Amino acid sequence: MAEALVLTEPLSFWGGFDPASGRIVDARHPQRGEIVTGRVLVMPSGRGSSSSSSVLAEAVRLGTGPAAIVLRQLDEIVALGLLVAEELYGVATPLVVLDERAYDALRTGMELAVPPG
Amino acid sequence: MAELAGAPGLIEITRAHVDGCLYHGQASLDFAERLVASGARVSVPTTLNVGSLDLLHPDRYRGDAATAVRARRLMDCYVELGCRPTWTCAPYQLPSRPVFGEQIAWAESNAIVFANSVLGARTNRYGDFIDAAAAITGRVPDAGLHRSENRRGEVVFRLAGVTERLLDADVLYPVLGTLVGAEAGSRVPVVEGLPAGTSEDRLKALGAAAASSGFVALFHAVGLTPEAPTLEAALQGAPPLRTVEVTLERLRRVRDALTTAAEGRIAAVSLGTPHFSVAEFERLLPLLAEFAVPVYVSTGRHVLAEVERRGWRPALAGVQLVVDTCTYVTPILREGGPVMTNSAKWAYYAPGNLGVEVVFGSLEECLRSAATGRVWRDPELWDG
Numbered sequence: 399m400a401e402a403l404v405l406t407e408p409l410s411f412w413g414g415f416d417p418a419s420g421r422i423v424d425a426r427h428p429q430r431g432e433i434v435t436g437r438v439l440v441m442p443s444g445r446g447s448s449s450s451s452s453v454l455a456e457a458v459r460l461g462t463g464p465a466a467i468v469l470r471q472l473d474e475i476v477a478l479g480l481l482v483a484e485e486l487y488g489v490a491t492p493l494v495v496l497d498e499r500a501y502d503a504l505r506t507g508m509e510l511a512v513p514p515g
Numbered sequence: 516m517a518e519l520a521g522a523p524g525l526i527e528i529t530r531a532h533v534d535g536c537l538y539h540g541q542a543s544l545d546f547a548e549r550l551v552a553s554g555a556r557v558s559v560p561t562t563l564n565v566g567s568l569d570l571l572h573p574d575r576y577r578g579d580a581a582t583a584v585r586a587r588r589l590m591d592c593y594v595e596l597g598c599r600p601t602w603t604c605a606p607y608q609l610p611s612r613p614v615f616g617e618q619i620a621w622a623e624s625n626a627i628v629f630a631n632s633v634l635g636a637r638t639n640r641y642g643d644f645i646d647a648a649a650a651i652t653g654r655v656p657d658a659g660l661h662r663s664e665n666r667r668g669e670v671v672f673r674l675a676g677v678t679e680r681l682l683d684a685d686v687l688y689p690v691l692g693t694l695v696g697a698e699a700g701s702r703v704p705v706v707e708g709l710p711a712g713t714s715e716d717r718l719k720a721l722g723a724a725a726a727s728s729g730f731v732a733l734f735h736a737v738g739l740t741p742e743a744p745t746l747e748a749a750l751q752g753a754p755p756l757r758t759v760e761v762t763l764e765r766l767r768r769v770r771d772a773l774t775t776a777a778e779g780r781i782a783a784v785s786l787g788t789p790h791f792s793v794a795e796f797e798r799l800l801p802l803l804a805e806f807a808v809p810v811y812v813s814t815g816r817h818v819l820a821e822v823e824r825r826g827w828r829p830a831l832a833g834v835q836l837v838v839d840t841c842t843y844v845t846p847i848l849r850e851g852g853p854v855m856t857n858s859a860k861w862a863y864y865a866p867g868n869l870g871v872e873v874v875f876g877s878l879e880e881c882l883r884s885a886a887t888g889r890v891w892r893d894p895e896l897w898d899g
Contacts, residue, residue, distance in 0.1 A: 451644050
């Protein structure tokens, strides 16, 4: 089980997330300062920079990444970061895309079951 | 990835632009070293985005030495894979750029949006890892913006009551782009009401901002960009999902949100995100003065060579020229205080990346502020 962290706006991992601390650092993000590590990161989509795959892979390498990611809209840059991390480090992080109804039911603090990678 | 994208198959590309050469930690290097060790080579002409180091001015780097060694090795890995050491986020400023309809695989969000929108070439939003994979295989999934039906304009932005003076000011375009990106999200925006002859540099600033505040990889500007000779053409004959009125009041609010610091003292000025073009250097020259704080200008080494060829380098002695990298992705700025910039993209990312406060303004506002070390505002620029 892992706790859900629901972002009210999309996050760019590059420039918006610090893989050393696992923290959201985007100065304009409503959830700035939240720790992502070990939580189910729920956000509508990815955003911004195409470097986000690397930052996400680095977070997985450092063990500061999320337990799983839930999106409302598939983001290939997020998916690729997780795929490469699995290939390089053997750590699988589940990525789920939900329809709007299921997505809207998620709230920060909910305990969610995360399947083994 | 093709399966993930729901693509019916793969298509061939003619060229690639790779962003994986910027160091984001050991994972960046582990991936590149694995490719080098496998003996892989790129199969199409491939340019490189910025790295973490200014290889022509290595003393500009102020980060730790161990990271610099790994960042340098990463840059070398991509050259070993057969990529050209162009080190620019503005590959569209290089000679021989993609043409209308050309299928390419570009990374770097501002380059992607420029290629799709201004050149009419076709690329998806490629990022680290898949950019190298595309360059090596010469193929990408036949999906997204490679296909005409996905290039249809969806959200119309209609300029209403924006003054002639502001339409003719560089500063409008990054602010408008920030608004468009935030409103359009992942939809394809169409901007209506920009003046004929709007320069490539202004469209560059608009696109870079929209790709920072949103998910924008393609925009149409009616009468300006190649897939938008008319509004109907941009929309491919369908009605828009919605229309957003862009008023002066909304633009002012977006402009204000790009600034995080209080007006007052600044410690430095940063220009050239995306990389300064030759035309932008030409605009800068008459604004040069004695500066009280450092003025950094990031650019590509090929543009710098052209600047030197034109004999402009002595006039630029008072500015810190940065090549091969950019001041917001790597520790170069010495100054910790508020930094003023004319780039919405820099204003968007620098606070998170560098932990600095930022002041957004026009090029002229930036340089007049640099002369005194205090923010100067043009009092009439944003008047109705």
